[in-house]
Amino acid sequence: MPALVSKSLRDHRRSLIRWTIGIGAFFTLYLSFYPNISQNQELYGEAALKKFPGAMRDLMGGLEGFTTGVGYLHGVVYQLFGPMLFVVCAAVLGNQAIARPEESGTLELTVTLPIDRRRLVAERFAALALGLLGVAVATFLLAWGLSAAVGTGVAVDRILAAHTGVFLLGLFFGALSLAVGAAAGRRGPAMAVVGVVAVGGYIVETMGRNVDAVSWLRWVSPFHYYLDGRPLYQGFPVGDYVVLAGAAVVLLVVAILAFDRRDIGV
Amino acid sequence: MTAVVRTEGLTKFYGRRRGLEDLDLEIRPGEVFGYLGPNGAGKTTTIRLLLDVIRPTRGRMSVLGSDPRDPAVRGRIGYLPGELALEGREKAGEYLAFLAGVRGGVSRDRIAALAERLEADLSVPMGKLSKGNKQKVGLIQAFMHEPEFLILDEPTGGLDPLVQHEFLAMVREVRAAGRTVLMSSHVLAEVEDVADRVGIVRQGRLVAVEDVAALREKAVRRVEFHFDAPVPREEFEDLPGVRDLRVEGANLSCTIDGRPDALIKAAARFTVVHLVSAEPDLEEIFLTYYSEENEEEARHARAGVQEPA
Ligand SMILES: Nc1ncnc2c1ncn2[C@@H]1O[C@H](COP(=O)(O)OP(=O)(O)OP(=O)(O)O)[C@@H](O)[C@H]1O
Numbered sequence: 063m064p065a066l067v068s069k070s071l072r073d074h075r076r077s078l079i080r081w082t083i084g085i086g087a088f089f090t091l092y093l094s095f096y097p098n099i100s101q102n103q104e105l106y107g108e109a110a111l112k113k114f115p116g117a118m119r120d121l122m123g124g125l126e127g128f129t130t131g132v133g134y135l136h137g138v139v140y141q142l143f144g145p146m147l148f149v150v151c152a153a154v155l156g157n158q159a160i161a162r163p164e165e166s167g168t169l170e171l172t173v174t175l176p177i178d179r180r181r182l183v184a185e186r187f188a189a190l191a192l193g194l195l196g197v198a199v200a201t202f203l204l205a206w207g208l209s210a211a212v213g214t215g216v217a218v219d220r221i222l223a224a225h226t227g228v229f230l231l232g233l234f235f236g237a238l239s240l241a242v243g244a245a246a247g248r249r250g251p252a253m254a255v256v257g258v259v260a261v262g263g264y265i266v267e268t269m270g271r272n273v274d275a276v277s278w279l280r281w282v283s284p285f286h287y288y289l290d291g292r293p294l295y296q297g298f299p300v301g302d303y304v305v306l307a308g309a310a311v312v313l314l315v316v317a318i319l320a321f322d323r324r325d326i327g328v
Numbered sequence: 329m330t331a332v333v334r335t336e337g338l339t340k341f342y343g344r345r346r347g348l349e350d351l352d353l354e355i356r357p358g359e360v361f362g363y364l365g366p367n368g369a370g371k372t373t374t375i376r377l378l379l380d381v382i383r384p385t386r387g388r389m390s391v392l393g394s395d396p397r398d399p400a401v402r403g404r405i406g407y408l409p410g411e412l413a414l415e416g417r418e419k420a421g422e423y424l425a426f427l428a429g430v431r432g433g434v435s436r437d438r439i440a441a442l443a444e445r446l447e448a449d450l451s452v453p454m455g456k457l458s459k460g461n462k463q464k465v466g467l468i469q470a471f472m473h474e475p476e477f478l479i480l481d482e483p484t485g486g487l488d489p490l491v492q493h494e495f496l497a498m499v500r501e502v503r504a505a506g507r508t509v510l511m512s513s514h515v516l517a518e519v520e521d522v523a524d525r526v527g528i529v530r531q532g533r534l535v536a537v538e539d540v541a542a543l544r545e546k547a548v549r550r551v552e553f554h555f556d557a558p559v560p561r562e563e564f565e566d567l568p569g570v571r572d573l574r575v576e577g578a579n580l581s582c583t584i585d586g587r588p589d590a591l592i593k594a595a596a597r598f599t600v601v602h603l604v605s606a607e608p609d610l611e612e613i614f615l616t617y618y619s620e621e622n623e624e625e626a627r628h629a630r631a632g633v634q635e636p637a
């Protein structure tokens with residue numbers, strides 16, 4: 063493994079473990095509610111959820127079939143909170159690649175090593191992708207186990223499809239924070255951009271579905287390429303996932319080009 | 329032999345702020361070059377340019393015969409940053425092993441030997457190291473791979489006198505091995521014992537480059553002679569290099585500028601009981617450059633007014 067990749071992974075080991083535990087705890091907590099909800103149809107059924115305002119239901123991804131296994135898993139875990147946890151985790155990792163070490167001053171010695179600047183960014187991105195993959199694999203295994211344990215009845219390949227989407231979404235936002243950090247050298251702008259794109263993208267994709275004026279914007283929302291294919295119901299939306307992965311690669315190229323032409327630590 | 333560093337018109341502006349302007353500098357193989365100047369003079373700016381941390385606004389440079397953008401060249405350099413940042417739970421030893429690996433490998437024994445020499449504890453998490461102990465780790469990483477060219481930005485900052493002494497010994501060994509050193513400092517005293525030449529930079533401009541030996545020769549030194557009987561003043565007047573002459577009975581004091589030869593020969597005609605010669609004060613010369621530069625600055629400013637905008 064290239065030196066910078068293994069070094070970054072070693073440096074972020076603790077933070078990766080913490081994220082895995084945090085996301086795992088979220089999955090455990092929410093999936094443990096499922097038996098209770100599936101047994102109380104009258105409380106959580108379609109009719110009950112109809113009481114929520116339409117816009118709010120849109121924002122929660124529709125909340126259809128909430129008492130079924132797949133509906134619950136989709137609505138509670140894979141619609142909003144699961145992806146958002148991955149997005150934040152990835153954005154933090156993305157900042158640790160360039161912006162944070164630049165702010166703290168440790169990047170100065172790193173760029174004077176006999177490593178090409180472009181390779182430096184690429185290797186830090188590889189570490190980000192591997193770290194995020196580690197969190198995704200661990201939490202997938204947990205989600206699969208829990209889903210079977212509480213009897214959601216969702217097939218494992220569908221969970222894998224949804225989890226892959228969450229991973230790719232995270233990878234996209236990680237690359238976004240890496241790119242902004244590589245261009246600006248500071249964490250603030252990277253977090254701001256990630257925040258705006260994530261929140262804006264999510265709102266556009268969910269509420270925009272029923273608002274003609276903004277529905278065209280859904281095409282630029284990263285969430286569109288995860289949510290629109292409904293992976294828990296329909297399996298891998300391959301084309302959409304390729305778009306997400308491709309966008310992450312484009313952002314990596316942007317990061318490399320921006321970092322390669324810049325003064326460090328000024 | 330080709331120069332280790334050669335810059336032509338090297339200039340760096342941070343936005344509109346001047347960091348360095350029109351630097352023409354040559355550092356020769358095997359020499360220790362002291363790079364001196366007050367705060368904000370442009371020392372760190374120069375060094376960061378040489379390592380491709382920042383990019384020049386204009387001008388040209390070559391380091392070890394190539395462009396410092398070439399990663400391979402950077403592998404032949406040892407660099408101690410002026411503001412060394414070491415942090416986190418990582419142990420200094422692990423970090424050094426990582427740096428060594430990237431630079432093509434350094435034996436554990438070599439790192440251990442350097443650590444022992446500088447009395448650095450490599451088992452402490454870096455975030456918990458004191459300033460001086462961080463500096464030691466910085467020195468170890470700069471020296472450990474025996475680079476052809478060492479660039480040290482204020483290397484003695486935070487070091488206690490014993491460690492400073494050891495560090496200077498390390499620099500001398502590097503020079504004895506025919507390798508090259510560029511080290512920056514605020515004061516001449518810190519580098520004069522090891523440097524072959526010094527460059528003095530001020531307000532972004534190189535004001536002077538001097539041979540330390542020549543500087544020493546030029547240096548003003550105070551000399552006092554005590555004779556066994558009063559001496560005639562005329563015998564010592566108008567000797568080359570002798571200034572501020574004072575003769576009071578059997579005591580003579582003066583300052584000499586350059587070689588003391590003529591004075592010694594004149595004094596030898598009488599019986600010398602006691603001789604006092606103070607170390608040449610290079611610092612004084614150094615400060616002269618600073619004040620001379622003030623005048624030059626004023627001249628630049630006047631020239632600037634005449635130029636059409
Ligand atoms: N990142 C920066 N942004 C703007 N101006 C800068 C920056 N870095 C340095 N400068 C300016 O460039 C000039 C030279 O700074 P430099 O750090 O090279 O000085 P120095 O000789 O290393 O000083 P010191 O002895 O204090 O370390 C100063 O006027 C400084 O204010």
Ligand SMILES: [Mg+2]
Pocket residue numbers: 371372373410481
């Ligand atoms: Mg400095």
